[in-house]
Amino acid sequence: MSDRWVERLSEYLDGELPVAERAALEAHLESCSDCRAILAGLRRVAARAHSMELQAPRHDLWPGIARRIGATPARDTPAGRRWSFSLPELAAAAVVLMTLSGGAVWINRSNISAPAIAPVATGSGLPTPTPAIHANRSAAQSYAAAVADLEQVLAGGRGQLDSTTVRVIEQNLAVIDRAIAQAQRALNADPANLYLNTHLAETMRRKLDLLRQAATLVPVS
Amino acid sequence: MLLTLAAAVLTLAAAQQVDTTVAAQRGQRLQVNAFGGDVTVRSWNRDAVQIQTSTPGRQRVEVSASATSISVRTQGRRGQHTEVDLRISAPAWMPVTLSGVHTNATLEGIRAPISVETVEGEINVNGGDGLISLRSVQGSVALRGAKGRISVYSVNEDVQVTSSAGEIMAETVNGEITLEGVDAANVDANTVNGDIAYAGPIRNGGRYSFSTHNGDITLTVAEGSNANVAVSTFNGEFESEFPVPLSGTRKGKGFTFTLGTGSAQVTLESFQGTIELVRPGGRKDRERRERRED
Numbered sequence: 303m304s305d306r307w308v309e310r311l312s313e314y315l316d317g318e319l320p321v322a323e324r325a326a327l328e329a330h331l332e333s334c335s336d337c338r339a340i341l342a343g344l345r346r347v348a349a350r351a352h353s354m355e356l357q358a359p360r361h362d363l364w365p366g367i368a369r370r371i372g373a374t375p376a377r378d379t380p381a382g383r384r385w386s387f388s389l390p391e392l393a394a395a396a397v398v399l400m401t402l403s404g405g406a407v408w409i410n411r412s413n414i415s416a417p418a419i420a421p422v423a424t425g426s427g428l429p430t431p432t433p434a435i436h437a438n439r440s441a442a443q444s445y446a447a448a449v450a451d452l453e454q455v456l457a458g459g460r461g462q463l464d465s466t467t468v469r470v471i472e473q474n475l476a477v478i479d480r481a482i483a484q485a486q487r488a489l490n491a492d493p494a495n496l497y498l499n500t501h502l503a504e505t506m507r508r509k510l511d512l513l514r515q516a517a518t519l520v521p522v523s
Numbered sequence: 524m525l526l527t528l529a530a531a532v533l534t535l536a537a538a539q540q541v542d543t544t545v546a547a548q549r550g551q552r553l554q555v556n557a558f559g560g561d562v563t564v565r566s567w568n569r570d571a572v573q574i575q576t577s578t579p580g581r582q583r584v585e586v587s588a589s590a591t592s593i594s595v596r597t598q599g600r601r602g603q604h605t606e607v608d609l610r611i612s613a614p615a616w617m618p619v620t621l622s623g624v625h626t627n628a629t630l631e632g633i634r635a636p637i638s639v640e641t642v643e644g645e646i647n648v649n650g651g652d653g654l655i656s657l658r659s660v661q662g663s664v665a666l667r668g669a670k671g672r673i674s675v676y677s678v679n680e681d682v683q684v685t686s687s688a689g690e691i692m693a694e695t696v697n698g699e700i701t702l703e704g705v706d707a708a709n710v711d712a713n714t715v716n717g718d719i720a721y722a723g724p725i726r727n728g729g730r731y732s733f734s735t736h737n738g739d740i741t742l743t744v745a746e747g748s749n750a751n752v753a754v755s756t757f758n759g760e761f762e763s764e765f766p767v768p769l770s771g772t773r774k775g776k777g778f779t780f781t782l783g784t785g786s787a788q789v790t791l792e793s794f795q796g797t798i799e800l801v802r803p804g805g806r807k808d809r810e811r812r813e814r815r816e817d
Contacts, residue, residue, distance in 0.1 A: 335779040342753055342790055345730065464624075467642055470661050470679045474696045477716050481736040485794065488757045497755035497777050501794060505736060508715060512678060512696060515660065519642060 307334070311341050343500050445506065452513035459520025471516045478509045541584050544573040545593055552618040554594040559606035559625030566615035566632030566650070573612040582607045618653075627662070636671070645680075663698070681717070699738070701815070714738060718796070720811065722803065725750050727786040734792040741799045742791060743808055749783035758795040764802050 307330050313319050314327050331338055460468060485502040492498060547553075547570050555562060567573075572593050574586055582605045585596045597607040606625060613619065618636040621628050627644040630637060636653035639646050645662040648655075651669035656676075658664070663680035666673065669687040676682070681698040684691055688706040699717040702710065708729035712719050715736045722743040725731060731750075733740050744750075744765075754761055755777035767780050791798045801807040 338751060338779055339753055339777070342788055345788070464643065467660065474678050477697050481715050481794070485736070485757075488794075495757075497792065498757060501734075501736070501755075501757075501792060504713070504734065505715065508696065508713075511694075515678065519660070 307337055308340060311337065311344055315341065315344050339496060343496065445510070448510060449513060452510070452517050455517040455520060456513065459517075462521050463519060467519065471512065474512060475509065478505060478512065481505045482509065541574065541576045543586060544571050545586060545588050546570065547572050547593060547614055547617060549616060550591065551588075552592045552620060553611070553613050554592050555609070555611065555619070555621040555623075556594070556596045557607060557609060557621075557623045557626050558597060558604040559623065560597070560608045561627045561629070562609045562611070562621060562623065563629045564611045564613055564619055564621070564631070564633065566634070567612040568614075569612075570614050571612075572614075572617070575610040576607055584609070615650075637669075682714075722808070724748075725787050725789065727784075729787040731787065732790040734790070735796055736794040737796060738793060739796040739799065740791050740793050741801060741807075741811060742789070743803050744782070744800050745803050747783065749786040750789045751779065751781050751785040751787070752789040752791065753777070753779045754798055755790075755792045756794065756796070756798060759793045760797045761799075762797060763800040764805050764807055765800065767800070 307327055310319060310323065310327060314324065319327060331341065456471075482502065482505050485498060485505055489495065489498040489502055553564070553572060555564070572595075574584065574595055576582075576584055576597075583598050584607065585594075585598070587594045587596075595609065595611065597609065598605060604624070613633065615632055615634040617633065619630060619633055620638045621630075622640045623644060624642045625644060626641045628639045628641060628646045628648075630639070630648045630650060633648075633650045634652045636655065637648060637651040638654070638656045639648065640656075640658045641662060642659070643661045644659060646657045646659050646664045646666075648657060648666045649668050651666065651671065651673075653671040655666065655669050655671055656674045657666060658674075658676040659680065660678045661680065662677065663682070664675045664677045665683045665685075666675055666687060667685040669684070669689070671689045673684060673687060673689050674692045675684055676693075677695040677698055679697050680695065681701070682693045682695045683701045684693060684703075684705055685701070686704040690709040691702060691705060691707045691711070693700045693702060693710075693712040695714045695717060697716045698714060700712045700714050700719045702712060703720065703722045705721075705723040706726075707723065708726040710721065710729075710731045710733075712721065712732070713734045716738065717735060718738040718740070719733045719735050720741045721731070721733060724745060725748040727749050731742075733742065761778075768782075769778055769780050799807065801811070
């Protein structure tokens with residue numbers, strides 16, 4: 303992964319490479335499966351970010367989170383937020399996205415002035431950070447905090463939900479937790495595996511999504 | 524205009540059989556909020572919305588109209604939640620928003636944006652044009668004959684899109700995803716515990732992403748398709764009905780290959796399932812269809 307082009311993929315994705323460099327990178331992509339894979343991963347993260355525009359919180363949490371993970375917050379473009387990641391940030395990027403969406407729900411439900419970032423929780427139950435995520439511990443902690451917040455909302459509203467619905471949600475959270483555990487074990491054995499990093503992040507996102515969905519079912523008293 | 528903007532409210536209470544018709548005009552959206560029951564919305568060729576119910580009991584059906592919407596809301600006579608079966612006829616051009624809890628939703632023939640959300644109920648939609656969002660927690664979601672930006676979501680059941688075109692995002696946690704007879708340049712299908720099947724053309728320049736943790740992925744690839752295909756699995760298998768020109772490997776059990784010009788980007792990820800490429804109409808494609816029909 304010392305490929306000199308790796309750090310330019312984000313610019314390429316944003317259409318900001320000079321013509322000559324763009325052509326050179328495209329030629330390089332023809333022969334480099336690693337760069338193609340990373341580019342595909344970046345595109346997915348960007349697509350996920352784009353799809354989440356409508357769920358943006360009233361207060362922008364991104365600058366604070368970006369500072370913590372060391373990602374470069376780029377200027378907003380007419381098309382929406384632009385994301386710039388270097389390779390070590392790729393896996394954490396998905397976690398950050400999760401945190402953003404989870405934080406949005408937390409803020410909306412709480413109807414209070416939002417802090418720049420969700421409070422840090424103990425992280426119990428959070429998978430051991432992998433090397434890729436390790437450098438972005440605060441993002442992982444923010445994820446844990448978002449999960450904890452949503453679980454608290456759910457726990458508080460449990461009595462107001464249909465028992466069948468609660469059972470189904472718990473069963474599906476268990477399905478996701480098993481998948482997270484399996485992905486984590488695989489990642490422990492192969493920490494540099496890009497697929498496992500992104501798969502773990504994506505599965506963790508699914509847990510947040512389900513918690514968010516479940517939290518919206520709780521009647522607001 | 525003031526007259527148009529003034530909201531007209533009609534309350535139909537506690538009747539054994541409700542049957543009312545409200546004039547509709549373009550620019551209005553049909554909004555249905557039904558806590559429980561079977562709600563059916565069918566298109567007809569009149570610029571009006573007809574609401575019918577024959578559910579016995581002490582329910583209320585409230586119908587209100589404004590410049591931008593015709594709203595139908597059901598509730599028990601004293602405001603408590605109740606289940607009411609609704610049959611609604613609406614113009615095909617009318618966008619529909621339907622929400623419920625213990626609500627099964629069936630929509631037929633609407634050629635406009637559709638949004639349906641239910642917690643414990645199935646969603647079956649034939650039609651839709653534009654933004655289409657179908658979400659159920661405990662029920663299956665089935666969409667056919669739609670065109671536009673499609674988002675289908677379930678938690679605990681299967682998701683199916685057939686004979687549709689546009690941009691497709693399909694998600695479930697514990698269920699299968701079937702995309703069959705679809706024509707889309709942008710597809711994202713994601714489940715945790717279930718199979719994914721895609722049968723449709725791979726468009727030049729398109730992006731197709733399929734991911735499952737515990738399930739198989741079957742992708743139908745027509746001859747002449749142009750795609751850069753990235754395959755990733757940790758503990759699964761890869762099979763192809765046709766020779767695959769490997770062009771590189773990725774760490775783990777992942778690899779990439781290019782078909783034709785490689786114009787489209789296809790990502791296939793299964794943590795511990797089989798990823799399979801088949802030809803349309805080939806033996807495996809036929810077997811898969813037969814299994815589905817059983």
